[in-house]
Amino acid sequence: MLLFRSEETVNQWCAAHNIPQRPLVNLEQLWQLAVHWYANRLTVESRRPALDEMVSIFESLGLAGPFWDPKSDQWR
Amino acid sequence: MPELDLDTQVKLAIYEITAETGSVPNSSQISRKISIEEREVLAAFRRLHAKRLLLPEPGDPHRIRMAPPFSGVPTRFPVETNGRRYYANCVWDVYGIAAALHCNAISRASDGQTGEPLTLEVKNGEPILKPYVAHFAVPAAHWWDDLIFT
Numbered sequence: 001m002l003l004f005r006s007e008e009t010v011n012q013w014c015a016a017h018n019i020p021q022r023p024l025v026n027l028e029q030l031w032q033l034a035v036h037w038y039a040n041r042l043t044v045e046s047r048r049p050a051l052d053e054m055v056s057i058f059e060s061l062g063l064a065g066p067f068w069d070p071k072s073d074q075w076r
Numbered sequence: 077m078p079e080l081d082l083d084t085q086v087k088l089a090i091y092e093i094t095a096e097t098g099s100v101p102n103s104s105q106i107s108r109k110i111s112i113e114e115r116e117v118l119a120a121f122r123r124l125h126a127k128r129l130l131l132p133e134p135g136d137p138h139r140i141r142m143a144p145p146f147s148g149v150p151t152r153f154p155v156e157t158n159g160r161r162y163y164a165n166c167v168w169d170v171y172g173i174a175a176a177l178h179c180n181a182i183s184r185a186s187d188g189q190t191g192e193p194l195t196l197e198v199k200n201g202e203p204i205l206k207p208y209v210a211h212f213a214v215p216a217a218h219w220w221d222d223l224i225f226t
């Protein structure tokens with residue numbers, strides 16, 4: 001997951017690497033993802049979110065659809 | 077407090093050493109820190125990998141490539157906080173380090189295409205928002221297929 005100044009440089013990167021453009025995430029969404037994933041990572045009870053929890057987290061941030069579904073088989 | 081299981085002890089030791097030093101430890105360092113045999117540490121590494129909590133270095137199970145959000149090797153995502161430098165695995169993990177350490181942090185990262193310097197900063201538990209974007213090239217169902225690429 002790379003950082004870009006704008007969608008324009010994302011498009012240039014995708015063209016250069018022959019990779020289709022996929023979803024873009026803004027910095028507020030990215031921060032919320034980081035908090036959900038890592039805020040308790042240094043504690044005894046830390047764990048990776050379960051698959052259904054991931055879906056809920058993504059949807060709460062407006063990230064919906066098969067791309068964000070960790071159980072999707074659409075991309076095989 | 078009940079005694080912690082071995083995997084939890086190893087996981088906590090990994091993150092304690094990383095937070096204190098800025099470097100992700102190897103199996104020998106973990107063995108010394110919690111006074112268990114290195115072979116037991118390696119077995120714990122394998123189980124933690126299965127739980128998707130760490131990624132061993134390809135070809136060298138004694139080393140850790142990723143203890144998310146921390147990277148065991150330098151990356152294009154350095155994160156400075158608490159007077160130390162850490163390395164994040166990706167742009168998500170830049171913020172992940174600030175979230176995990178609950179600290180102000182600054183990352184002098186760069187545009188993935190042009191290399192232009194782009195700074196990310198977290199202050200008082202909030203990101204300093206800019207119009208930058210993160211591009212997720214890999215669908216969520218496949219993030220761990222090749223985590224280094226993801």
